[in-house]
Amino acid sequence: MKYSANGLYVEEYRKCINCGELIYDRGLFYTNEDGSKIGPFSSVWDMEWYKERGSRQNAKSLVRIKDWRLEEQS
Amino acid sequence: MNLVDMNIVDKRLKSIAEEMGIVLMKTSYSTIFNEGRDFTCGVADDSCELVASADFQPAQVGGMPLVVASIIKEIPLSEMDEGDVIIHNDPFRGGMHTPEHTLIKPIFFEGEFFGFSVAIGHIAEVGGMVPGGFPGEATEVYQEGLRVPPVKIQEKGKDVEPVWKIMLTNHRTPRQNHGDIRALISAVNLGESRIIDLIREYGPDRYRQICNDLKDYAERRMRAEIISIPDGIYSFEDYMEDDGVTDQAYKIAVDLYVSQDKIVADFSRTDKQSPGPINAVLSVAWSATYNAILHLTDPQIPRNSGAFRPIKIVAPPGKLVNADFPAAEVGGNTETHIRICHTVVGALAQAIPERAFAPDGGTHSNFLFGATDERTGNYAVCYDFTGAGWGGRPVADGHNATNCINGNSRMNPVEVFETRFPWRFESLGLIPGSGGDGRYRGGLGMNKVLTCLSDNMEVSFMSDRQKIAPWGTQGGGKGQNGSVLIRRKSSQDFVTACEDSNKTSASKFNRIGFRKGDQISISSPGGGGYGDPKDRSAEIRARDQDEGWV
Numbered sequence: 218m219k220y221s222a223n224g225l226y227v228e229e230y231r232k233c234i235n236c237g238e239l240i241y242d243r244g245l246f247y248t249n250e251d252g253s254k255i256g257p258f259s260s261v262w263d264m265e266w267y268k269e270r271g272s273r274q275n276a277k278s279l280v281r282i283k284d285w286r287l288e289e290q291s
Numbered sequence: 292m293n294l295v296d297m298n299i300v301d302k303r304l305k306s307i308a309e310e311m312g313i314v315l316m317k318t319s320y321s322t323i324f325n326e327g328r329d330f331t332c333g334v335a336d337d338s339c340e341l342v343a344s345a346d347f348q349p350a351q352v353g354g355m356p357l358v359v360a361s362i363i364k365e366i367p368l369s370e371m372d373e374g375d376v377i378i379h380n381d382p383f384r385g386g387m388h389t390p391e392h393t394l395i396k397p398i399f400f401e402g403e404f405f406g407f408s409v410a411i412g413h414i415a416e417v418g419g420m421v422p423g424g425f426p427g428e429a430t431e432v433y434q435e436g437l438r439v440p441p442v443k444i445q446e447k448g449k450d451v452e453p454v455w456k457i458m459l460t461n462h463r464t465p466r467q468n469h470g471d472i473r474a475l476i477s478a479v480n481l482g483e484s485r486i487i488d489l490i491r492e493y494g495p496d497r498y499r500q501i502c503n504d505l506k507d508y509a510e511r512r513m514r515a516e517i518i519s520i521p522d523g524i525y526s527f528e529d530y531m532e533d534d535g536v537t538d539q540a541y542k543i544a545v546d547l548y549v550s551q552d553k554i555v556a557d558f559s560r561t562d563k564q565s566p567g568p569i570n571a572v573l574s575v576a577w578s579a580t581y582n583a584i585l586h587l588t589d590p591q592i593p594r595n596s597g598a599f600r601p602i603k604i605v606a607p608p609g610k611l612v613n614a615d616f617p618a619a620e621v622g623g624n625t626e627t628h629i630r631i632c633h634t635v636v637g638a639l640a641q642a643i644p645e646r647a648f649a650p651d652g653g654t655h656s657n658f659l660f661g662a663t664d665e666r667t668g669n670y671a672v673c674y675d676f677t678g679a680g681w682g683g684r685p686v687a688d689g690h691n692a693t694n695c696i697n698g699n700s701r702m703n704p705v706e707v708f709e710t711r712f713p714w715r716f717e718s719l720g721l722i723p724g725s726g727g728d729g730r731y732r733g734g735l736g737m738n739k740v741l742t743c744l745s746d747n748m749e750v751s752f753m754s755d756r757q758k759i760a761p762w763g764t765q766g767g768g769k770g771q772n773g774s775v776l777i778r779r780k781s782s783q784d785f786v787t788a789c790e791d792s793n794k795t796s797a798s799k800f801n802r803i804g805f806r807k808g809d810q811i812s813i814s815s816p817g818g819g820g821y822g823d824p825k826d827r828s829a830e831i832r833a834r835d836q837d838e839g840w841v
Contacts, residue, residue: 218384220365225410227383227384227616232573232608232613232615234607234608235604235605235607236603236605236607236610237573237606237607237613238765239361239384239385239573239574247443259575263602263605266555266557266605270559275444277588281550281551282548282550282551282553282555286600
């Protein structure tokens, strides 16, 4: 969320591009092979889930899901 | 962890949340509160997580953690004092939809912060382009009523009058809304008082420890339930049949990744947000997913934030399940919630058919109207709904004429409705044969026919399942679609809103004028059937015939 300098209104409703949660700080980004910045993300878990979309769809069986709570706790 | 203390406190907290709801029901002015019970109450702890909730509105329980968290982002604890009450309804800042107002009151004991008492209620009239807050043809949130970001409506126990004045100036029924908001405040006041008693009884440290234990316990119980579901990727799709603005269906798709003790519900394949008001916001996607999983797991698991920890929801921005500002969204929490919820149930039905159930009628048939009542001279606004058939279950037929899966609401009694609003009931009854066939058939939808008693009535509607029927599961048949029909005093025929008023959708429309003698006929859908119809015994089929269910 990007608030106006005076704090009275919202200038941008900023969301994690993976899970859709509102992001109140800058958020996380990663850089693509072509140099473009991808994000914002609300967590490393979201970034990884987003990156692995293609491989997950092609997977024959379920890949173990990393626990998002471990990241939150650390 | 002391299991005895923890269980006693769990029941005490739940009982407090229930008592808050009873106070709210008994002190409110609108029928949506005191008859419909379209509210829920809960308690959050000092980490601002939900530790208890009452079983009023399932649509609001799963959204409560996000709405409380979003309030704290905007009004930090350092700016909260004893006696403050904060109000918030903005769907794009953590709320659920424009009518849903969340009130939270911080709880302090001997100067220390211990959490919040929380009450969420559906205020029936919030301004906007139609009386009753559900413009079926809205294309932006501004048309759906006044948005209130997290602000203090009471500060140190005293009203913040400018907030009250701004809100009540923008509502069509200020007297009723004033009463309803006071009722919400009474609920959080009672919650605060009861929690302080509990803290005093157990001591601050023990109370905090028990709250943490309760969340950890709920998490463990939920993880144990998920482990019993075979690992896999389970996908399912369903549709909202139109959005009131465009005549096209919108897909909700979920891929459920079940792995050991965790579930990821990924809605990335869902259609983009719609121009019309069926968009859900993120708290609805959360709440609907939790709602589905709570329906498929042990009902004894405490309903607190711990139970939700093993469930991750991926709802990318700009989708029908997480619309971007300033999308129209008011139907998302009532109608699209149901569809999201049953999409998750449909996915899990592949893994645990013995626990899954067929979908209910899938719409609340939200009937909104405003008119001056000639008997009193007052302007009356109402949000009314009609029970639908519930889906067949692994052990029994679906219930008849019951509020859908995201509601736990009661219908307005005929006598109350006729006393408070200028309509006369002509008929009210179940629709035989409307439930889907199956080993266990779907519950029946219902029909009501009303005659208008006012010359300046304006009717709006928000429903679905008039084109795409509730599906059956495990071989069960579809439920019957619903309908909304209008008959003018001068006509013999009931016709749709498209035929009567050239509307795009027969199920979602804005302010159609009614005059004395005009009639509306509302039919709710039946539930889907469960299991192969061949497995329903001849004896039970004969009973169905004899008792008039089919």
